Amino acid sequence: MDKRIINANRIVVKVGTSSLIHPNGAVNLKTFDELAYTLSALNNQGKELILVSSGAIGVGLNKMHLKKRPTEIGAQQALAAIGQSELMTLFTQRFDHYLTDIAQVLLTHDIFDFPKSNKFVLNTFDCLLRDNVIPIVNENDTVATDELDHKTTFGDNDQLSAIVASHVNADLLIVLSDVDGFYDQNPHKYADANLISTVSQINENEFGVAGGSGSRFGTGGMQTKLLAAKRMLDENRMMVLANGADPRIIFKILAGKNVGTIFQKESVTHE
Numbered sequence: 001m002d003k004r005i006i007n008a009n010r011i012v013v014k015v016g017t018s019s020l021i022h023p024n025g026a027v028n029l030k031t032f033d034e035l036a037y038t039l040s041a042l043n044n045q046g047k048e049l050i051l052v053s054s055g056a057i058g059v060g061l062n063k064m065h066l067k068k069r070p071t072e073i074g075a076q077q078a079l080a081a082i083g084q085s086e087l088m089t090l091f092t093q094r095f096d097h098y099l100t101d102i103a104q105v106l107l108t109h110d111i112f113d114f115p116k117s118n119k120f121v122l123n124t125f126d127c128l129l130r131d132n133v134i135p136i137v138n139e140n141d142t143v144a145t146d147e148l149d150h151k152t153t154f155g156d157n158d159q160l161s162a163i164v165a166s167h168v169n170a171d172l173l174i175v176l177s178d179v180d181g182f183y184d185q186n187p188h189k190y191a192d193a194n195l196i197s198t199v200s201q202i203n204e205n206e207f208g209v210a211g212g213s214g215s216r217f218g219t220g221g222m223q224t225k226l227l228a229a230k231r232m233l234d235e236n237r238m239m240v241l242a243n244g245a246d247p248r249i250i251f252k253i254l255a256g257k258n259v260g261t262i263f264q265k266e267s268v269t270h271e
């Protein structure tokens, strides 16, 4: 059993579009509800939680009855703006049900590079966590200027979640996606792909088997999840990648059960 996971108190959870939106484009209400239930239960236990949630563009597409993501950056940003308020409405409804307060925090990847902004952002997190409010973070897609291919994608919450975990000095980053963990090849393409349960270092071999996004709405795929994991490993923090189809999996992770892929420097025996 991994004591560091069981004792983790400050936890960043990242949930991807693929877990929040069905392949047909509709909102996955089950995930929203189970996520709100799980994080509320942990919050009541005294854990400090930050949720990094994608889904603004996915929810925006659904709201505007669009089948696919526009290629034009402005149109994507407009959809993110439409979807973000809807996304927060969905979270507010579900978290209200469990009597948990939430807050919206929109960030850019570079915000922590500016000392003043860094201080303000960290103060905001501290105040929210002190008051038992769960911050729900997304990239501020309207102003984001990441050097990515803006034709098909912009922003990347996998790395943003690692940046946040790093700056708030989190004990653990949990990334929920539509796969059970990190495989030796893309499981959506190769039926004989094998799940890797522990990764202690990330180099060209790992990046070599990490493909792009598997869903219509996800963006980064496994490449950006590995970049997030690499940052965590470099700082001797832990990251677990697990399937977000049922976010109650977080309880199993925090009980030290062997689920998903754990990225950690030392190898620790699971139960």
Ligand SMILES: Nc1ncnc2c1ncn2[C@@H]1O[C@H](COP(=O)(O)OP(=O)(O)O)[C@@H](O)[C@H]1O
Pocket: 015, 016, 017, 018, 019, 054, 176, 177, 178, 179, 181, 182, 183, 184, 185, 186, 187, 188, 209, 210, 211, 212, 213, 214, 215, 217, 218, 219, 220, 221, 222
């Ligand atoms: N080696 C791999 N192991 C697991 N998944 C992989 C791998 N390579 C590529 N993928 C793809 O990464 C996808 C998850 O990334 P993405 O679609 O961006 O999800 P999310 O919206 O959760 O961020 C999976 O659905 C899978 O198709």
Ligand SMILES: N[C@@H](CCC(=O)OP(=O)(O)O)C(=O)O
Pocket: 015, 016, 017, 018, 053, 054, 055, 056, 057, 058, 080, 138, 139, 141, 154, 155, 156, 157, 158, 217, 218, 219, 220, 221
């Ligand atoms: N900020 C964008 C998400 C970008 C992103 O990283 O998406 P994903 O690969 O689903 O985590 C949105 O909310 O749609």
